[in-house]
Amino acid sequence: MLEIKNLHVKLEEEDKQILKGVDLTVEAGKVHAIMGPNGSGKSTLSYVLSGRDGYEVTEGAASLGGEDILDMEAEERAAAGLFLAFQYPVEIPGVGNMTFLRTAVNAQRKARGEEEMSAAEFLKVVREKAKSLKIDADMLKRPVNVGFSGGEKKRNEILQMAMLEPKMCILDETDSGLDVDAMKLVAEGVNALRDAGRGFLVITHYQRLLDHIKPDVVHIMADGRIVKTGGPELALEVENNGYADILAEMA
């Protein structure tokens, strides 16, 4: 599904190399987790994949379903099926959450040559999905993420993901700042989307989330590289011993 090969990325404005050769393949139907110390480049990887400005790919490649995505605009990547749940969801004053969702859903449909969703159908679907994430009518009406609590913002990300039904979902620290109940809701939302045709890349610091979203593969990222890959037991090892042992082992 998602194939990343020897990806090197530096900042556009500064001479600072952040990703130093990332290799990673997420197969359809699988959940991969990335763990790693702060500053190792996890968010950068998710931004570069989703097409944010400010980064320069100096080497390597990334493709989605066999299609090279690095030359695509952000919106084209989204239409191709890539979704990033932001570590820090953006507030957009003046744009209603519902308008935002509907514009996004229909823009993607249009880009794929599909029929737009009618207002009535959209409303029905969004209400149903919002309900399972405990997102009330008021949150749907309010401007995008404005005045939302940390937990509300993260649930709103999952709602967008549920509405857009992407092929490849990247979740950047979606669990941070969530209490146990909110995390369960988010995890249920993600699990409801798991199916044979969809890949997940879950970036997290904590085993906690991985108790609810069971990963198939766990990667450890440090200093811009994947330094270790293993099964779910690798996350437990991090939980118990921290990163020090793994990093020392690599040195």
Next chain:
Amino acid sequence: MRFAPVLTKPSAKRDADTAARLDVLGDIDATGCLAEARKTALARLTEMGLPHPRDEYWRYTKPDTLVQPQAPAAALHDASDEAPLYDGIDRLKVVFVDGVFDPAQSDSLEMAGIELCRLAELSDTDIHWSRDLYGVLEADGQVPVPRPLAALNTAYASDGIAIRATDKAARPVNLIYLHENTASDAMLHHVIKVEAGAELTVLENGPAAARFNACMEVDVAEGGAFHHVRAQGRDRERRTVTHIFTRLADEATFKSFTLTANGVLTRNEAIMDLQGNDCVAHVAGASLGDGGDFHHDDTVFVTHGGLNGESRQVFKKVLRNGATGVFQGKILVKEGAQKTDGYQISQSLLLDDDSQFLAKPELEIYADDVACSHGSTSGAIDEEGLFYLRSRGVPLAEATDLMTLAFLAEAIEEIDNAEIAEDITSRLGAWLERRRG
């Protein structure tokens, strides 16, 4: 405390310009019950002279084309690509074509809750209420800053409408200004009196003329409410100068919103005098300019004289391809106007590096227990928000429009009537859509 008028500086050019303009206009109308008001307005004007490029109050906007004897020609605009504004709203239509009243296209001037009358139809013998208002608020509004083009209007306006609301008006009155002559030079003057506890909404739309000078005086008595929503036509080459003078008694409400899209020159002045206690005055504007020949100026002067007054100024301008936006806004809180709540925000969204926004916000406060705030910003579109939208699949052009509408939203929210607000929003959306690359 006294407020002395800021006298315009004498200048030979000013005198010559004024004389040339008056020469073309000829004699004032000395018939009808407004003759006296016209005469004193002309005297006021002759004393002040017309605006001069070096006047402080015209520092950011060149008055030349508003002052010159003949109106510069303005090509007609074919607006058939859009449904007429306020189409779905039940209203009383009063139509002016190039400043001339058109009875055929107008509704009959009758409605429950209000009295309507054309100024041009008032005769010598009429003892009409409008005589006590016509030119009166305009004259008051000449201090401390002179507004010669308003005095010119009082002296020479060819027509206008007098509306007196004695109750809750059954429907809004819609003044529609059509432009059919490329060289038209129109001057209209409206006087509006909202009696105690009465309510009235006035809608205005259309380009009006190649050059349009409009003046509106609005007197709101105790507990009365006046709502005003205006859309200045899409004609690219039109020139417009407008003045709205309002005087508010205890617990009176005045709310005005203006949408401006296109036009080479627009100067909208609002002069609001909160004389009573507990009154509310809001003035807002959304303007859209595309191109180096777009110049839009909002000039506001709010005077708080009573207790507990609330005033709000919310102005948003979207500028692209070298367009210019101007905002001059002043809040004056007189001695004793305690508990005044004055708010002023003016913001521009610059869609490129060539466009510019010039703002001069001012506060002058002589009372000690007031809350006044003002802010002015100028900036590009929020990149974070733009990326967020794009990452959800919204194409760049559409995302930019969505962010632009979001920027304007705070001004649109000043319109109380949801249906009208929606109408205005769809206009803005259509304007943006026509420019999508």
